Amino acid sequence: MLSTIADYTRITKDMGKSLTLVAKQPDVSRETDYFLANIGKVKSIDDFLKDYRLYSYAMKAYGLSDMIYAKAFIRKVLTEGVATTNTFANKLSDTRYREFATAFNFAALGSNATQTTQATTGTATQYVTQTMEQNAGDQNEGLRLALYFTRKASSIKNAYQILADKALTQVAQTALGLSATVSSADIDSQAAMLTKMIKLTDFQDPAKVTKFVQRFAAMWDASQASSDISNGSSTNPALILIGGASTTASMDTDILSKLQSIRLGK
Numbered sequence: 671m672l673s674t675i676a677d678y679t680r681i682t683k684d685m686g687k688s689l690t691l692v693a694k695q696p697d698v699s700r701e702t703d704y705f706l707a708n709i710g711k712v713k714s715i716d717d718f719l720k721d722y723r724l725y726s727y728a729m730k731a732y733g734l735s736d737m738i739y740a741k742a743f744i745r746k747v748l749t750e751g752v753a754t755t756n757t758f759a760n761k762l763s764d765t766r767y768r769e770f771a772t773a774f775n776f777a778a779l780g781s782n783a784t785q786t787t788q789a790t791t792g793t794a795t796q797y798v799t800q801t802m803e804q805n806a807g808d809q810n811e812g813l814r815l816a817l818y819f820t821r822k823a824s825s826i827k828n829a830y831q832i833l834a835d836k837a838l839t840q841v842a843q844t845a846l847g848l849s850a851t852v853s854s855a856d857i858d859s860q861a862a863m864l865t866k867m868i869k870l871t872d873f874q875d876p877a878k879v880t881k882f883v884q885r886f887a888a889m890w891d892a893s894q895a896s897s898d899i900s901n902g903s904s905t906n907p908a909l910i911l912i913g914g915a916s917t918t919a920s921m922d923t924d925i926l927s928k929l930q931s932i933r934l935g936k
Contacts (some may be wrong), residue, residue, distance in 0.1 A: 674812040675887035713781040731797035751777025763834040812890035823873040829861035845886035
């Protein structure tokens with residue numbers, strides 16, 4: 671098993687190739703073909719919600735698999751749309767619903783909502799990306815978090831957006847060496863701390879995003895190593911990348927060196 675940072679580098683080195691490999695998986699290809707062949711036939715919210723195969727595909731594409739059962743909730747999201755700040759989707763702190771209502775904008779486009787690029791090939795691309803991240807998480811939760819943060823980073827404009835998303839918060843806290851207990855603090859205090867510690871405009875620069883995520887990955891592996899030690903294990907998968915050492919002493923030295931080479935803001 672490779673370390674988080676090695677797996678992350680392998681996947682993101684050629685993201686197009688990585689996504690293509692996932693898209694070609696039989697189950698992914700089969701569901702995508704069905705979706706693209708049939709989504710254009712959907713003319714109303716009722717049509718959409720009645721076709722479980724299309725609906726569940728779309729929900730997974732936007733990271734909403736855990737809410738597939740909540741059709742009344744999703745109906746409200748789609749019915750009100752995103753045209754004004756007062757719509758249901760725009761009032762929710764979770765931006766996934768806004769993205770979903772934007773992709774399937776029945777409120778504004780009516781029967782043409784499923785004809786847009788965002789509703790068709792855009793959703794298919796999202797589905798493949800979500801599947802890749804899910805597969806990564808099945809093997810290494812840190813890798814899933816790293817890929818997710820990389821995908822969402824450019825949309826982060828303020829610290830509150832990080833704090834509204836548990837996955838983004840976990841990545842930020844881990845990369846910065848913060849305990850999860852800081853989440854119990856006042857939300858404004860947390861936002862002020864993150865703003866002070868992170869130059870948020872850096873997330874518009876892919877190279878700086880990669881540097882930040884690499885730091886997270888190294889910190890994640892270090893925390894997993896500490897957990898292994900406390901459980902009586904003296905080896906760490908990260909060592910395969912960092913130097914191949916198998917002793918606890920080597921692990922500590924090598925991970926420290928790796929962390930020191932990934933400095934924020936450099």
